[in-house]
Amino acid sequence: MGLGALVLPKFAFGNPVDPSRFLNDGIDVKIKKELADVALNAAKAKGATYADVRIGRYLNQIVMTRETRVQNIANTESFGVGIRVIANGCWGFAATNNVTREEVAKAAERAVAVAKANSRVKAEPVRLAPQKGYGEVNWKTPIEINTFTVPVKDKVDLLLSVNDAALKGGANFVNSAIMAINEQKYFASTDGSYIDQDIHRLFPTFTVTKIDRASGKFETRKSLSSPVGMGYEYLKARPEDKVSGIVTRYRGRYDMLEDVQNATRDVEQKLKATSVQPGKYDLILDPSHLWLTIHESVAHPTELDRVLGYEANYAGTSFLTLDKWKSGNFNFGSKIVNVVADKLQPGSLGAVGYDDEGVKCGQWDLIKDGILVNYQAIRDQAHIIGLDHSQGCCYAQSWADVQFQRMPNVSLQPGKTPLSVNEMIKNVEKGIYIIGDGSFSIDQQRYNFQFGGQTFYEVKNGQITGMLKDVAYQANTREFWNSCTAIADKSDYRLGGAFNDGKGQPGQSNAVSHGSSTTRFNGVNVINTARKI
Known part of the structure; x- marks a missing residue:
């Protein structure tokens, strides 16, 4: 099913x-x-x-x-x-x-x-x-x-x-x-x-x-x-x-x-596997997992039509309202968090030469050094955020559907200094290493969320000690991205993605990729999904 x-x-x-x-x-x-x-x-x-x-x-x-x-x-x-x-x-x-x-x-x-x-x-x-x-x-x-x-x-x-x-x-x-x-x-x-x-x-x-x-x-x-x-x-x-x-x-x-x-x-x-004990953990998130968290908590809330309320009836709105962008200093994440929208990356689902209203595709910053700096906008939205050009992210799923603003590839940039996954884990006293995406839930403003995964490994004093199960983490978007303390370098960078990102009424489906290197987040709340409340 x-x-x-x-x-x-x-x-x-x-x-x-x-x-x-x-x-x-x-x-x-x-x-x-x-x-x-x-x-x-x-x-x-x-x-x-x-x-x-x-x-x-x-x-x-x-x-x-x-x-x-x-x-x-x-x-x-x-x-x-x-x-x-x-x-x-x-x-x-x-x-x-x-x-x-x-x-x-x-x-x-x-x-x-x-x-x-x-x-x-x-x-x-x-x-x-x-x-x-x-x-x-x-x-x-x-x-x-x-x-x-x-x-x-x-x-x-x-x-x-x-x-x-x-x-x-x-x-x-x-x-x-x-x-x-x-x-x-x-x-x-x-x-x-x-x-x-x-x-x-x-x-x-x-x-x-x-x-x-x-x-x-x-x-x-x-x-x-x-x-x-x-x-x-x-x-x-x-x-x-x-x-x-x-x-x-x-x-x-x-x-x-x-x-x-x-x-x-x-x-x-x-x-x-051992059932996880709830509490605060440092999380080491593999790109095969993190792509989905990026998709839901970064890519969706920076869609301008969602920010403007155009999607409120179906897909929700966004906590990243225009006043936050206009301030020029809205802290989305820690200083090492840099997120780029990109329609060119080879091998990605969103890579095309031109979007569906004839705009040559490119890339642009969404989050720069932890600060919200831009959104995703097409030709009839550009003037709203003071742009004199479209960002080239218009798409229709077929000839029978009208084109509208759709998510480009949105990716967390790798760390700028050499850092391997093993080196990242060595510094973790109490943590969980998560690989693969699983079930998730996020609110209509893309702010409060919960994510599971495929496999979970307990980390104690810099060593992986065994497999865990029943793991999910909870946070709000700003709290989570501000807890980002380390990102592996470009040698670990990989793409994940979705064939069927839904949006619009009538609904349309879009294919989109999200890249990252393995990333560490400190002090995130972990729950046990098997325990009754």
Whole structure:
């Protein structure tokens, strides 16, 4: 059920197709330009002062297995055109999957009609940050192996071998999956841009479960993979991609078979682990865990539309209100906390050349030396925080959805002086080393939270003494990030992320990565999740 929930938001979109269709190139870029010009001209003829067009082909594949059988193989394709306009100072949007010159023109006219209808109740006109046109350009995820060229049988064989290794290692249950996405997106606007992009993403994952028959209790461990903006080469790990330690982790590329063997041993240890004693601990958080805490407590509250209350009905607001940013000295975290928004990082889920309103992507500071210095803003929000340009973080999950502000990659920067994980642990008297993400809870302002994990190791007097269980930590965002006392250097830096960050009404899904090195937080409150209150 958990795996299904992870998959549904993205993979429910599209029509089932034969996987061989994925190897077709789609329509020629010259035809895309002709169709885009039809839409732009039709919109201007009806009174639009601005228009943009997105012609999108979205390919999705998922292969799911459980124990010795294949549970599901799904291949979907979606193709259509979305047109956004400004007329009478208001936005309008329309879309069609009938991609002909006539229907594209009609959709553009509908978008203008929607904008004019909206203008009857507008409070103030849309103000777009200026944006130069780039002419005809293209961008492609730098992949080595297109996942869709790999036969489905090869993927099934890999997953069943993963399951087999878990079962031979003593697991009672195991499921595994490979999910792949290819977004072929063409953007054009009245600013003079014609941008063709080919974006690839991949997510291999599994969950291992072992039962203690005597007690009836069970433990699980998820994969330590990361969803990535890469091709199938991600599943071909090299020696330099492994990060050794208590648990082997991976950066760059991933060894799924080795990870499931480690996971099977981990669940055996988890069944025998000591239940944690509640209290204050110094936490050493691995990037495979910390990415989720960054996502919820840093990335979400710095979304400008959330700060402004646009998401209050669905996803909540933010404690990082504009007055805190305007003060210029709002203390978000300790002085070593530096958080950067980035749409360029190779291998990340959010890496693209241009966003979905034709803005060239880049990077910018959100938290600098512990101080809140910026938000995430798009063209119609930039003026609110005094910017003369968009930060290039606009996105729509499909051609049928209107684009809006979405989270870029948001990452904690590594420490500036050499520091290994072992050196960090040596200075901890009473602590817990946490690897992998788990369940979490956070309030509507992204302030008070609780996070679990996958595996937990007790640290006493600079030594790891054994595995713990039933661990979760509680804090508020400022208290937590101000307790940050050490960050490992760039040699330990790794990415985590999510394939399905939800936002908006109607809801949309966004893929985003978060990087960090292993990080220490002092004196954090830890609770025992198995104890009744």
